[in-house]
Amino acid sequence: MIEAVLAVEDLSISFGGLHAVDAVTFTAERNRITTVIGPNGAGKSTLFNLISGALTPVRGHVRLDGIDVTGAPPNRMLSAGLARSFQITSLFFGLTVAENLRLAAQRLEPNLRLWLPTGRSRRARERVRSLLDQFGLADKAQYPAGALSHGEQRRLEIAVALAAEPKVLLLDEPTQGMSHGDTELTATYVRKLAQSVTVLLIEHDIGLVMNLSDKVVVMNQGRKIAEGPPAVVRADPAVQSAYFGHA
Secondary structure, three states: OOOEEEEEEEEEEEEOOEEEEEEEEEEEEOOOEEEEEOOOOOOHHHHHHHHHOOOOOOEEEEEEOOEEOOOOOHHHHHHHOEEEOOOOOOOOOOOEHHHHHHHHHHHHOOHHHOOOOHHHOHHHHHHHHHHHHHOOOHHHOOOEHHHOOHHHHHHHHHHHHHOOOOOEEEEEOOOOOOOHHHHHHHHHHHHHHOOOOEEEEEOOOHHHHHHHOOEEEEEEOOEEEEEEOHHHHHOOHHHHHHOOOOO
16 A cells, blocks of 8 residues: 555635635655646645645645644745745746755755855755756756746756655646647656655646646535546546536
8 A cells, every 4th residue: 555645634624705725635656756737726735724724724634644734834835845936936036047946955065064155065065066957957057046047947846846845736727828839848757756755736737637647636616526537537537527617
């Protein structure tokens, strides 16, 4: 049996009378890709905000390796082993690619070394070199992040989220706005990531979802309506009606 590293239990939040996320329960298994899909407004990004600590649920629990981390702020979530990227690119565009990565990787250094000159941050520097190679950005290391193409910026953002070596990586629409070629390239990188980290993904490209995911969770109007392997989920009449527009 594959071990669940992330467990979401009865997670709920409301804004006024709107049940944005309503009693959502699922697991993400270790070193697997779990994708959350659903129509616009289904509650996917709000769910990610609850899991990552940006929002505090009114009910339910988030457990990481069996430890209850519900409502912990994002910095504590990162310390516990959970990192995320966002729909909107959140890089330091005036800094170089390597500097963006080094700032994120600095967390790997012991607390007593955090304020030492960056030249003495050996572990962080090694992590930066590894990520530059892993994401095909070594030749752009000294470019300002703002000078990269959109696809390269999105890949850099994934690399930044990985810099602190999390157990679980949340990716919120990592291929948004990409060309077909960049989407395929990013999918290749994400597939390789699952060898070392558990990936929880929000993605609108259904073809990509079905080819990339080990498990799919479908939301509609704040509730989970299906969960399972891609082929099983796609054949579910409730999913076809809510997401694909036909029964």
